Amino acid sequence: MEANITLENVNKYYGKKHALKDVTMEIPKGMFGLLGRNGAGKTTLMKILATLHSATDGKVTVCGVNIKDRAAIRSMTGYLPQDFSMYGNMGVYEAMDYLGTLSGLSKRERKERIPELLERVNLMNNHKTKVKAMSGGMRRRLGIAQAILNNPKVLIVDEPTAGLDPEERVRFRNLLCEIAEDRIVILSTHIVGDIEATCENIAILDEGTIKYNGTVEDMLKRAEGKIFTADVSKLELESIKKDYIVTGMLSHGSHADVRFVANEKPFEGAEQAEPNVEDAYLYMMDGKDVK
Numbered sequence: 001m002e003a004n005i006t007l008e009n010v011n012k013y014y015g016k017k018h019a020l021k022d023v024t025m026e027i028p029k030g031m032f033g034l035l036g037r038n039g040a041g042k043t044t045l046m047k048i049l050a051t052l053h054s055a056t057d058g059k060v061t062v063c064g065v066n067i068k069d070r071a072a073i074r075s076m077t078g079y080l081p082q083d084f085s086m087y088g089n090m091g092v093y094e095a096m097d098y099l100g101t102l103s104g105l106s107k108r109e110r111k112e113r114i115p116e117l118l119e120r121v122n123l124m125n126n127h128k129t130k131v132k133a134m135s136g137g138m139r140r141r142l143g144i145a146q147a148i149l150n151n152p153k154v155l156i157v158d159e160p161t162a163g164l165d166p167e168e169r170v171r172f173r174n175l176l177c178e179i180a181e182d183r184i185v186i187l188s189t190h191i192v193g194d195i196e197a198t199c200e201n202i203a204i205l206d207e208g209t210i211k212y213n214g215t216v217e218d219m220l221k222r223a224e225g226k227i228f229t230a231d232v233s234k235l236e237l238e239s240i241k242k243d244y245i246v247t248g249m250l251s252h253g254s255h256a257d258v259r260f261v262a263n264e265k266p267f268e269g270a271e272q273a274e275p276n277v278e279d280a281y282l283y284m285m286d287g288k289d290v291k
């Protein structure tokens with residue numbers, strides 16, 4: 001069976017709103033990042049891949065299976081939505097056991113698989129904790145456990161680290177990387193750091209259109225020679241913010257170290273810098289027409 005997802009000229013309309021516009025790309029095995037602003041169409045695309053929504057037109061295949069075969073797709077797909085919630089009054093193990101029953105797992109399969117998964121997401125010591133008493137990070141980890149209960153070939157995760165503290169975010173990203181060793185994991189996010197830490201291949205979605213599809217390394221190369229730093233006064237900083245895309249700044253007294261996008265050296269004192277993923281992302285999104 002093919003270990004990839006392909007989308008060909010996928011469109012999605014909600015009434016007159018054109019949410020996805022001729023989306024064509026291939027998603028390989030491993031961690032794949034889908035990056036874009038809020039409202040870019042990421043969740044719509046995730047829901048189509050999870051068979052929760054249907055594309056208006058276009059073709060989607062998941063591991064060689066047409067997306068129209070919903071039963072087959074759902075049997076091989078795990079999904080963690082952005083607004084994930086579970087049965088608040090149930091304990092962690094109880095909720096997993098109930099979901100396993102709904103998924104058709106036998107009692108023996110549930111007895112073997114649930115402790116293994118709770119151990120993997122570091123929740124075994126909380127197996128009796130009620131879901132409503134868990135922290136946000138714990139709930140996200142429980143969400144991953146339920147999403148891979150059926151050992152799916154594809155895991156779709158929508159905005160999983162939003163609202164998590166830095167320690168939980170790192171733990172969650174590491175967990176996703178482990179899971180991606182033997183399956184396709186699609187990580188949809190607007191947090192560039194999550195992509196930088198986990199993904200080799202990415203797509204950037206903007207207003208329903210694919211603006212970039214390729215490797216992180218290639219995206220960084222495209223931004224080479226376009227990122228500059230300078231030590232400027234607060235007065236100069238306001239002018240730079242009007243004329244250029246500022247990707248970072250650090251104030252110190254009456255001056256600031258500013259990092260920004262420009263097509264060529266803009267003024268004396270500006271120095272070229274190696275782009276990071278956030279620089280490259282902002283360049284791909286907005287930087288093609290900068291000075």
